[in-house]
Amino acid sequence: MNRFSARRQNWRKVINIVMLSFTGLATLLVVTPLIWIIGYVIREGLPAINLQFFTELPTPVGVSGGGIANALVGSLMTVSLGLIIAVPVGTLAGVYAATHPDQPLGTLLRFGTDVISGVPSIVMGIFAYTLIVLPQRHFSAFSGGIVLAFIMVPTIVRSTEEMIRLVPNSLREGSLALGAAEWKTSLSVILPAALNGVITGVMLAIARAAGEAAPMLFTAFGNPFMNTDFNQPVSTLPHMIFVYAIAPYDDWRAKAWATALVLITLVLLLNVAARLLVWWRGRLFKSLK
């Protein structure tokens, strides 16, 4: 090998090592903010957390104590309402997408859900505003729940569809061969087999919806008092963080961190649980095969 090509060989090796280490470094850089954010939220939020924080209403600026009871109730109300609408519609649409993949509506549906999941949540918020708040002429927990339903539907459709496709066809054929009707097969054989996959999707949808602040600004609107009426405005956890964070008071800022700790714990727990379910399910199907 002459000197020129030897140098070229070395050069190629150097490039190789430099670029490969760049990818490793990029990974490190990408993961850093996550640890930074979680660490900071724990550090700033933990001191303010106590039992009162969960049971009391917000206090005015300068008055110590106070909590987020109203926002916990508001988040619970809006997310539950969203679930009641999104779970049946999303699951059934997911079954449709999985069982009719080649029909025009099936293709359109899969494409449509992909597209909806990319629509900004604030646009969903405007939609709910024109649909519900404008005709009713007042903000309400109801309209907040509807927005969250819109946000949850695509996640639930996609995960249901994917999970149903993973169910071995032999199960379906076995049920049909025993004389069960198609709906019976679908509801009592296939969906239960895909159940924890569907639950995974629902949990991820809850995690996403529970963290939405933008559309809540002009649907649920926020409310410093306790309210359990769906026709009245409510506060939600992310909305509370937003209000506290942009206010120029130090004690509110501390509450923003504490509320963020509550929210992020909820969201991360849901994500970890969803992940564990997928893992557990993978092992189950391996043992079936």
Next chain:
Amino acid sequence: MNAELHKDQSSFGARVRNAWQHGDRLYRLLLTVAALLVMILVIGIGYELWQNSALSRQAFGWKFLITSDWDPALNETFGALPFILGTLITSFIALLAAIPLGIGTAIFLAELAPDWLREPLGFLVELLAAVPSVVYGLWGLFVYIPVFVRPSAEFLNKSLGFLPLFEGPVFGPSRLAAGLLLAIMVFPTITAISRDVFRAIPNSQREAAMAMGATRWEMIYQVLIPYGTSGLLGAIILGLGRALGETIAVTMVIGNNLDLSASLLRPGYTMASIIANEFTEATFDLYLNALIEIGLILFAMTLLINIIARLLIWRVSQRTKAEVRA
């Protein structure tokens, strides 16, 4: 039993059961209705936004897109240009940072990471996508800006301050801050999808490149990336879609100021953040309609972007399937 079945057919209940194929027809109807409901959502959003922005569309026409007067108080004239530009600028900064890092991470996750590291790292990237936008905003406002963005901005201003892009004075909350925060928020989208694109490339491609004596990087750069180009492009465009529509985090760190200068170091506005900020304060119908029209523009942009991205990604998976079969 067969005889019983025949006898039964004359009864009313049996006729109903047969007509509905023992519930199957009803079930299929139910599924179709659910599927249609989801489709109606897409059309419904477009329709409602179009209807409710009528006043503004009639008053300003296409000029709405290219004028920059936003004056609800005195003249009641509205133009969306500053917000459209603000959105484009912040998204561009975000992509500039997120593309190399996101695709680099995807390469590491799909091609280089040892098996035991792959799953946990992939999960961390997923968690990054799960952090609520408002928490990003909170962290961005009180930690990211003072610790990282502001020092970088001052450095840029000192070294490149003669360019209009980096003109002072330096603010904490700024277009740069919004762009750099968005970068973190679009990483997971770009990374997760490009990782799947790399994983979908058949192994024969890798083996062929290695057999020709390529180094690992040459295999990635000269074979895998060209092979997956349209998928990677899809991932980037999808990341762009997320950056365009991101609202609350941007509203918290961009400073919300109608600043018409080109400087990245000054506060600005995006389409999403003006809606978030002024929607509940819109005191008359034209004002509200103008804000809804901004929402309509945002919707149209993200719709278009998502359709393009999905088509690109589908094309890769279709092609890979065809080649694996062949």
